[in-house]
Amino acid sequence: MSFKLSEEFKTKAAHICARYPRRDAALIPLLLELQAEAGFVAEEAMDALAQYLELPYSRVKAVVTFYTMFNRAPAGKYHLQVCRNISCHMAGAPGLLARLRGKLGIAEGETTKDGLFTLSTVECLGACGSAPVIQVNEDYFENLDEMKLDSLLEDLRHGKHPLKR
């Protein structure tokens, strides 16, 4: 097993675990931390975390596959998550999605060859008043239309949005 939890992670993890009477309650926050470090949660990372929290691997895997925010494979630098639920749908999400497919040349679940963009559809992001909405990594971009989407893509391509992963 090549994956090792970093000392920095362990320090942070100990701090997070202390918030709960049972350490395993920190499983999801710690998975999010691991994902923040690597961009995705690798099998080896699940294994390492299972050992760290003294949990069966199956539980960690079940949790990772249950929650939609965990990437199980490396995603692109910018993970474009297009909300497709009712309010965004009515506000033109299908058109935005089609435009992204066309401009990036990829389908949902795929990453561009240059590793810059991963395209996903997601369910309601809880920002329906400013639909349609796209979440890029952790940042929301709201009230989008085709022009705004185009300029967002350009900005991202040129590194103009200093986004967290």
Next chain:
Amino acid sequence: MPKLTIDGNTVEVAKGATLLEAAQQLGVYIPRYCYHPKLTVSGSCRMCMVEVEKSPKLVTACSTEAADGMIVRTTTDKVKAARKDVLEFLLINHPLDCPICDQAGECSLQDYYMAYSLAKSRFPQGDKARRAKRRAVGPHLVLDNERCILCTRCVRFCAEVTKTSELDVMERADHSYIDLKEGKALDNDYSLNIADLCPVGAFTSRDFRFKTRAWFLKKTSTICLGCATGCLIEAHHHENAVHRIVPRPNAETNTWLCDHGRMTYKAVRAGDRLAKGVIKNGVIDLEPALREVASRIDEAHSAAAVLGSPWLSVEDNAALSRLAGDALKTENFCFDFTAEQGIRDGILINKDPAPNTAGAMLLKAARGGLTLEEFSRRIGAGQIKVVVTEARAAAFIKDVVKASGARLIVFATNKAQIPAGAYATLPYASYFETPGTFINHQGLRRRAEPAVEAQEGVKPLWEMVNKLAVYSGTSLRLHCAEDALKGINF
């Protein structure tokens, strides 16, 4: 003690009992998938829904505590509709591959469909959600995710009984599936219980796979001789061949059965099964083998000895004691076995691998004889030159036999049991073929009952002993196993 009414009949149950348990007490069967009496309640399959007066919704019988004055109905239209609906839901994404499914004939989907549904499917075949088809998971199991109804009995079994937690449900909604770590084997000591627990054909036994149809199987209640726990089992057989062993749940010893115990039947038809005698390494017919053994015994006179065996039934040990006392007329016999007793793994597997240490000790109590220590000493001192025993019991005197060069004459069912250096081996019928009494580590006396017939010429051990005595000039007059017990008080 709450008193409630189920389908018009009143029943009083223990506090904390569920509606399902209360119904069971009245003999009212409530269909269920996820419920299992020995696992925690999941309440998720929704098959056991019943109507409770004043409750607007149906409730799950498995999770609802019986309360005083409750009026429960299990046969109303509402209940019937709910069962029918659950079955329809369970079947929409089911592959319906019963013709090639080992579970067919003992499948809860089939049985409940016949009992509670018989509806025509409204779901287009092409819309079925697909999941992974069969694959081996571990040494004993095959998993077919497409047949799975996600009752999670298997998950709970591994979490709660074996505490190995190999399994969990991955993903969610109708694309969720049971899985374990990639590359990991589902190889806990009790894995085959999962094939029993699984109400459908998702987990099936690799060993039983495609052997025969469940409805051809005849069932014989008997006991497991895999260790001193002495679990109650059922041997399932067809056309004189045992095909599998399943536990007979009981309060005294076992709900489950270990994988080792389940495989004990394999020896019955194994390639190395003995039907003839073996002298040194050569196979010879039974009669000349007996004659040869008898002359070696006679030759040794008072230096011949008998060692009982904790692997043999009480009756067969008694027959050996008769051989020593009445035929060989020697004091050189021993039924003294002191193995540590008790459950080794907190579940079923005993510290003592032999099934009848307590039974052999009964012979000691009744007949006396040497301690194992003294028996060994006499071999070492050359006072014992020929030992008649059972193959696995020979291990108790292995070193001293080797050092002294004493002749070892063993009874064995299979070639693999024969200890190195044995002079002669005589075959005998296994306890799947002949009855016998065993006493487990709790002191419970239990009967092994024959499920199949032994091969032509293969006789129970007591009968072999009887023959051997005749060859050596004495009649023990054993006409049945119980004859050996005559004159033994217990």
Next chain:
Amino acid sequence: MANILLRDNVAGIEAYFAAGGYRPLKKALALKPAGIIEEVKKSGLRGRGGAGFPAGLKWSFIPKDAEGPRYLVCNADEGEPGTFKDRELIIKNPHALIEGMAIAGFAIGAAHGYIYIRGEFAAETALLEKAIASARAKGFIGRNILGSGFDFELFVHRGAGAYICGEETALLESLEGFKGQPRLKPPFPAVKGLFGSPTVINNVETLAAVPYIIEHGGDKYAAIGPARSSGTKLFCVSGAVNKPGVYELPLGTPLRDLIENNCGGMKAGKKLKAVIPGGSSTPVLTAAEALGVNLDYESLAAAGSMLGSGAVIVIDDGQCMVKLLQVLARFYHHESCGQCTPCREGCGWIEKLLNRLEDGRGTAGDIDTLCSVADAMTGRTICALADAMAMPVTSFVTKFRSEFEAHAAGRCCPPEAQGKY
């Protein structure tokens, strides 16, 4: 009337304090816990997450003699499609939530509180953590709050993407580090909740209303709105109105007023066709029904729907109801936790039926099947997600059956929606 919850310029602790914030906490700490619960009961405050259960009653269910820890959990897993009020509240007035939690914690005897926030709200998580830190620095959170001897620790716990975690027992499972699968009830969380201890779970909006109730008294809060629907409510409006957004209004406000006055009416060229009044799970209302209903628990129930989370989804005449139901079905299918048979299998089945109708492969029989599958899911599962799928199905098909029939007859969408997708 002035807003109670959505107030401007109170996001920072100094500003919040200057505007009278944390005075209610001080007042509460001088009261007896039972007195606080009584005040909240008197206010008539009902759960703002969707179920509308009276908050004070919920608090009173914590067993008085229970030993060991008790927990207070804030449900900030805002996920019901159409709902975006908690996010707005957290951004604009985080200290009302924090103060409300400290008061509620004191009332139920909890020394620990957790805010379970949906994982996608990363920025809001950071914002809340900062706000809690500033409250801790001022002694409103932590040990011996304001010298009262009451200790209350508060943590933010991020989810990771699962609508079902908005269901309170699924939320507890998730908070304990498991998959978010709802628990069998009983036992209810008030008896056996987080980590097996008595627990109260309240929505962000519910807890944020508590300081006001303590400061001004339950009676004053109860005086707002109709008798059994007291107080103000955050309404989230999305769809083809001129000014979508979150509006704080007294309960009982006519839906017509919300759309026409607050939201500036329908966008040019759009006509009102239907309204989902309380988030995607609540039964849809036709335009006529919507324009005649008031926004409170009882009026909406009488109209055959629910107040839910207060998410008003405005549907215009350019929308195809079959398509919208397909969008919702895809969502519920995606979010079913997979535990109970009827929900796990039924949500997928409904989506597939709608896919057929949308693609022109459907039949009139599929419409009946749709309804009977929805029926077979209703009231048969551990939690309400199956019902949440069934309610839109039943109401969409009942109220807009002609559109479904047109699809089944091969005419995909009504003319005004043609070519839109």
